[in-house]
Amino acid sequence: MPLGLLKYGLRPRRPPDRLLPPRPELKRAYDTVIIGGGGHGLAAAYYLATEHGITDVAVLDKGYLGGGNTGRNTAIIRANYLTEEGVQFYAESLDLWRGLSNELDFNLQYSERGHLTLAHADSAIRTMRWRAEVNKHFGVDSELIFPDEIAKLAPGLDLSADVRHPVLAALYHPPGATARHDAVVWAYAARAAAQGVELHSDTEVTGIQVESGRVTGVETSRGTIQCNRVLQAVAGQSSLVAAMAGFRLPIHTVPLQACVSLPLKPWLDPIVVSGSLHVYIWQSARGEVVIGGATDPYGLYANRSTLEFAEGTLLPVLELFPFLANVKMLRQWAGMCDMTPDFSPVMGVTPVENLYIDSGWGTWGFKATPVCGKRMAELIATGRTPDLLQPFRLSRFAEFEQVGEKGAASVGH
Amino acid sequence: MKVMPCPLNGPRPIQEFTCGGEVVAPPDPDHADAEAWADYLFLHDNAAGVVREWWYHVPTSFWFIADRDTVTDEIVRTFLPRELFGPDAQPDRP
Numbered sequence: 001m002p003l004g005l006l007k008y009g010l011r012p013r014r015p016p017d018r019l020l021p022p023r024p025e026l027k028r029a030y031d032t033v034i035i036g037g038g039g040h041g042l043a044a045a046y047y048l049a050t051e052h053g054i055t056d057v058a059v060l061d062k063g064y065l066g067g068g069n070t071g072r073n074t075a076i077i078r079a080n081y082l083t084e085e086g087v088q089f090y091a092e093s094l095d096l097w098r099g100l101s102n103e104l105d106f107n108l109q110y111s112e113r114g115h116l117t118l119a120h121a122d123s124a125i126r127t128m129r130w131r132a133e134v135n136k137h138f139g140v141d142s143e144l145i146f147p148d149e150i151a152k153l154a155p156g157l158d159l160s161a162d163v164r165h166p167v168l169a170a171l172y173h174p175p176g177a178t179a180r181h182d183a184v185v186w187a188y189a190a191r192a193a194a195q196g197v198e199l200h201s202d203t204e205v206t207g208i209q210v211e212s213g214r215v216t217g218v219e220t221s222r223g224t225i226q227c228n229r230v231l232q233a234v235a236g237q238s239s240l241v242a243a244m245a246g247f248r249l250p251i252h253t254v255p256l257q258a259c260v261s262l263p264l265k266p267w268l269d270p271i272v273v274s275g276s277l278h279v280y281i282w283q284s285a286r287g288e289v290v291i292g293g294a295t296d297p298y299g300l301y302a303n304r305s306t307l308e309f310a311e312g313t314l315l316p317v318l319e320l321f322p323f324l325a326n327v328k329m330l331r332q333w334a335g336m337c338d339m340t341p342d343f344s345p346v347m348g349v350t351p352v353e354n355l356y357i358d359s360g361w362g363t364w365g366f367k368a369t370p371v372c373g374k375r376m377a378e379l380i381a382t383g384r385t386p387d388l389l390q391p392f393r394l395s396r397f398a399e400f401e402q403v404g405e406k407g408a409a410s411v412g413h
Numbered sequence: 414m415k416v417m418p419c420p421l422n423g424p425r426p427i428q429e430f431t432c433g434g435e436v437v438a439p440p441d442p443d444h445a446d447a448e449a450w451a452d453y454l455f456l457h458d459n460a461a462g463v464v465r466e467w468w469y470h471v472p473t474s475f476w477f478i479a480d481r482d483t484v485t486d487e488i489v490r491t492f493l494p495r496e497l498f499g500p501d502a503q504p505d506r507p
Contacts, residue, residue, distance in 0.1 A: 248459075
């Protein structure tokens with residue numbers, strides 16, 4: 001338990017503290033500007049301030065902090081990827097997550113509940129075995145298990161053989177976890193602000209100033225700022241911000257929808273994913289069943305919800321958990337995903353000097369929040385790309401060195 | 414239900430179609446270097462607004478071009494490739 005929570009509980013009076021400072025006036029110049037006040041941008045600001053002593057930082061967001069994809073994802077954390085580059089990267093994120101509530105002195109409701117990826121075919125079992133072995137090689141806890149053990153972990157899951165896609169096995173990843181996504185934003189924002197980082201919500205970036213190949217400032221809806229360095233961390237808008245600086249990205253922006261049910265009594269501990277059925281499901285601490293599926297079939301910059309998603313995602317859920325048939329859905333929403341050709345992120349330097357990018361987070365960005373913030377901060381502070389980020393550089397496409405992670409995307413897209 | 418006006422089949426549910434990506438000219442195969450190919454293969458404008466894309470009607474194996482607004486989710490216009498690339502771009506269908 002975070003110490004602050006205990007102290008708060010023992011206080012005689014508990015006046016509400018203002019978590020975040022009021023928005024200050026925008027200065028004319030900052031050392032570093034971070035475009036995007038979501039989890040990734042705020043985490044980078046926090047680590048810049050605490051680990052590198054860089055506090056002359058402004059975090060800009062065109063809406064409110066955490067109002068983008070940090071508030072729209074389904075909050076699943078795991079490291080059971082397929083490539084050695086991916087597994088090592090997400091494994092460091094898992095390590096950071098485990099200590100994060102204590103480090104930030106904020107209850108992130110981090111909950112390790114196990115993660116099951118179901119295999120419905122021999123070919124899927126082969127991929128799960130492959131992932132399990134790669135994971136174990138890098139010290140990540142994953143194992144192939146079979147229906148007798150799956151039944152103990154996920155009660156109510158239909159394991160009978162006479163269904164459309166019988167469950168043959170599963171990749172079991174015990175460290176699979178969830179966390180309260182808004183709390184992650186608030187905690188990083190508050191702790192960064194305490195170090196002197198300025199948080200500017202409702203401040204839209206409208207242009208990026210580049211002189212002889214080097215970034216010199218950003219134009220915003222509240223005036224122009226001069227700066228030495230810029231980090232863009234704008235999931236769902238990466239191509240549009242990159243275009244302001246004059247370069248293109250290997251990104252295609254597609255909506256991903258999700259929904260939650262009315263609260264039920266606690267019954268499901270692990271996160272259950274089926275790539276073949278294109279669905280994943282877990283039960284939140286409030287009892288709501290959180291359900292997500294594949295991305296929409298075509299690209300859009302719109303957070304609209306569709307009946308096609310609800311039908312196409314909920315029917316397969318009933319194949320897995322038939323008893324949910326009479327449960328009502330509570331709400332449905334969408335976020336915009338920057339999909340890359342190899343299903344890996346794009347992080348590091350760009351064709352513009354001192355403009356750094358954190359993008360290509362498709363459907364896998366939330367879990368990487370701490371490691372991405374920490375390592376991007378290291379890159380910005382030192383100017384050297386950390387080894388962990390090197391495989392995810394933007395130039396890998398021109399060098400034909402993609403990091404093929406599609407086999408470990410949670411569901412087929 | 415989202416409807417795509419197909420130049421061959423008329424209005425059909427959009428689930429019958431696959432998006433083939435932005436209409437861009439491929440590099441000259443005799444002279445293009447690796448960088449030009451990587452650019453062609455991987456980099457996109459990914460614009461917010463009206464974009465011009467290839468679309469494919471899966472049941473009838475039919476390629477056509479659509480102008481589509483990626484912000485409002487409206488299909489502005491669909492037409493045959495020959496309108497852009499001349500009559501040789503697509504043979505007459507039976």
